[in-house]
Amino acid sequence: MDFSFSEEEALFREELRDFLSKRVRPIVRKIDEEGIPRDLVKDMVKLGLWAMPVSEDVGGQKASFTLTAIAAEEVARADFSMATAVMFLLEASWGYVLDKYGKGIREEVLPKVVSGDWFLGIASTEPSGGSDVANLKTLARKEGDYYVIEGEKSYISGVGEAKKWGGGHLTLVRTSPEGHRGISMIYVPTDLEGVETSLISNSGRMGISTGIMRYQGVKVPVKNLIGEENKGFYYAMDGFNHARVLVSAACIGSAEAILEMGLNYAKDREAFGKKLKDHQAIAFEASELYTRLEMARLLTYKAAWMLDNEEKFRDQIPAYSAMAKLVGPQTAFDVIKSVMMWMGAYGYTKGALVEIAYRGIMSYLVGAEGAMNVMKMIISKRIFT
Ligand SMILES: Cc1cc2nc3c(=O)[nH]c(=O)nc-3n(C[C@H](O)[C@H](O)[C@H](O)COP(=O)(O)OP(=O)(O)OC[C@H]3O[C@@H](n4cnc5c(N)ncnc54)[C@H](O)[C@@H]3O)c2cc1C
Structure with a gap:
C-alpha cells in the first residue's frame, strides 16, 4: 500500500497552487x-484544466480522476466560494459522460467544451x-429524426452560462413509462427554439448561475441522444459517481x-x-477538525483511485462515491463554522471572507x-446486501 501521490501528481498540485493563489484567490x-x-x-483552459478527463481526439487529455480530484481540491482552495470548482467539476464529470456514451x-x-467556449x-x-430521479416527468417523444421535449427542469447549474x-x-x-428503465439522456442545446430559461437567486456560490429550463415542444435531433434509449438513468448514475468524488475534493479544498x-x-x-491557540478548547477543536479533514481527504482520494480502476471496483464505486459526498461537504461545513466562531465577531463580517465558503x-x-x-440510501443498499 502506498498513500503518496506520484511525482507528476505532486508537481501538478504545486504548479497549480502557485497559479491559482495568484490568479484566483485575490478575486x-x-x-x-x-x-x-x-x-x-x-486561462484555466490554457493550463489544460477544462474537462480534464475527456479524450485527446476531442481536445482533452484523458486525465485520471485522481489528477482531476487534485485540481478540484486546488481550485476550491483558491476560490473557496466553490463557484469556480463547481464549474470545473461539472465540465470534468459531464464531459466524461458525453465522451464515454455520446457517440x-x-x-x-x-471540443467547444474543452476550449471553454461552451458550457456543459x-x-x-x-x-x-x-x-427521486426514477420518477422524473419531462417527456420526450420520437417524431421522425427528432425528439420532441415537453417539461421543466429546475435548480440547474450553468443555465445562464449555457445561454450566454x-x-x-x-x-x-x-421516453417510456417504466421508472428508471424508461429514462433517456439527451443533449439539449440551450439556444434551441422552445427552451425558455430563467435564473434563481441562490444564497451561495453565486459565481455560477442556477436556473430553470422549460421545454415547450423542443425539437432535438435524434443524434443528440446519449448512448441507447432508456439507458439514461445508468449514464447519469455513472456521471454522479464521478462528480460526487470531485465535489468532495472541492469541499475539502475550500475547508483547507x-x-x-x-x-x-x-x-x-x-x-x-494568551493566544487563542493556547486555549485548549480551541487547540483541541482545531486538532479534531484537522483530523476529520484528513479522514475525508483519504476517503475521497480512495474513491478517486477506484474510479481510475473502474474494472476492479465497479460494484463498490457507487457506495464509495456516496461516502465521499457524505463526508466531504459535512466535514468542510463543520470546519468553516468553527473557524467563523474562533474569529468571533470578525468571522461574521464580509471582510473575513469566511461567510463566502460557508454559503458555498x-x-x-x-x-x-x-x-x-440519498447518499445514505446508496451506502445502505451496499452494506445490507
Ligand atoms: C446550488 C444547487 C445547484 C444544483 N445544480 C443542479 C444541476 O446542475 N442539475 C440538476 O439536475 N440538479 C441540480 N441541483 C438540484 C439537486 O440535485 C437537488 O437539490 C437534489 O437532488 C435534491 O432534490 P430536491 O432539492 O428536490 O429535494 P427533495 O428530493 O425534495 O428532498 C428534500 C429532502 O428530503 C430528503 N429525502 C428525499 N427522499 C428521501 C428518502 N427517501 N428518505 C429520506 N430522506 C429523503 C432529502 O435528503 C432532502 O433533504 C442543484 C441544487 C442546488 C442547491
Whole structure:
C-alpha cells in the first residue's frame, strides 16, 4: 500500500497552487458578486484544466480522476466560494459522460467544451423533486429524426452560462413509462427554439448561475441522444459517481483554505492574556477538525483511485462515491463554522471572507449532486446486501 501521490501528481498540485493563489484567490469576492470572469476560464483552459478527463481526439487529455480530484481540491482552495470548482467539476464529470456514451454528438460538442467556449451541464432535477430521479416527468417523444421535449427542469447549474456562452445540458427525459428503465439522456442545446430559461437567486456560490429550463415542444435531433434509449438513468448514475468524488475534493479544498485562515488567526489573537491557540478548547477543536479533514481527504482520494480502476471496483464505486459526498461537504461545513466562531465577531463580517465558503459549501449539504439522505440510501443498499 502506498498513500503518496506520484511525482507528476505532486508537481501538478504545486504548479497549480502557485497559479491559482495568484490568479484566483485575490478575486474570490469579485467571483461571488460578479460571476466567474470569462478570461479566468480561458486561462484555466490554457493550463489544460477544462474537462480534464475527456479524450485527446476531442481536445482533452484523458486525465485520471485522481489528477482531476487534485485540481478540484486546488481550485476550491483558491476560490473557496466553490463557484469556480463547481464549474470545473461539472465540465470534468459531464464531459466524461458525453465522451464515454455520446457517440453521435461528442465530436461536435466536446471540443467547444474543452476550449471553454461552451458550457456543459446536467439537467435532472424537476420542480416536483430531485432525489427521486426514477420518477422524473419531462417527456420526450420520437417524431421522425427528432425528439420532441415537453417539461421543466429546475435548480440547474450553468443555465445562464449555457445561454450566454453557448452549450447545453445532458438532460434526463422520460421516453417510456417504466421508472428508471424508461429514462433517456439527451443533449439539449440551450439556444434551441422552445427552451425558455430563467435564473434563481441562490444564497451561495453565486459565481455560477442556477436556473430553470422549460421545454415547450423542443425539437432535438435524434443524434443528440446519449448512448441507447432508456439507458439514461445508468449514464447519469455513472456521471454522479464521478462528480460526487470531485465535489468532495472541492469541499475539502475550500475547508483547507478556511482552516489555514483560522489557524493563523488563533496564532495571533489574544484572549484572557494568551493566544487563542493556547486555549485548549480551541487547540483541541482545531486538532479534531484537522483530523476529520484528513479522514475525508483519504476517503475521497480512495474513491478517486477506484474510479481510475473502474474494472476492479465497479460494484463498490457507487457506495464509495456516496461516502465521499457524505463526508466531504459535512466535514468542510463543520470546519468553516468553527473557524467563523474562533474569529468571533470578525468571522461574521464580509471582510473575513469566511461567510463566502460557508454559503458555498451549504449548496452541497442541501442537495447539489445528490442530497445527503440519498447518499445514505446508496451506502445502505451496499452494506445490507
Ligand atoms: C446550488 C444547487 C445547484 C444544483 N445544480 C443542479 C444541476 O446542475 N442539475 C440538476 O439536475 N440538479 C441540480 N441541483 C438540484 C439537486 O440535485 C437537488 O437539490 C437534489 O437532488 C435534491 O432534490 P430536491 O432539492 O428536490 O429535494 P427533495 O428530493 O425534495 O428532498 C428534500 C429532502 O428530503 C430528503 N429525502 C428525499 N427522499 C428521501 C428518502 N427517501 N428518505 C429520506 N430522506 C429523503 C432529502 O435528503 C432532502 O433533504 C442543484 C441544487 C442546488 C442547491
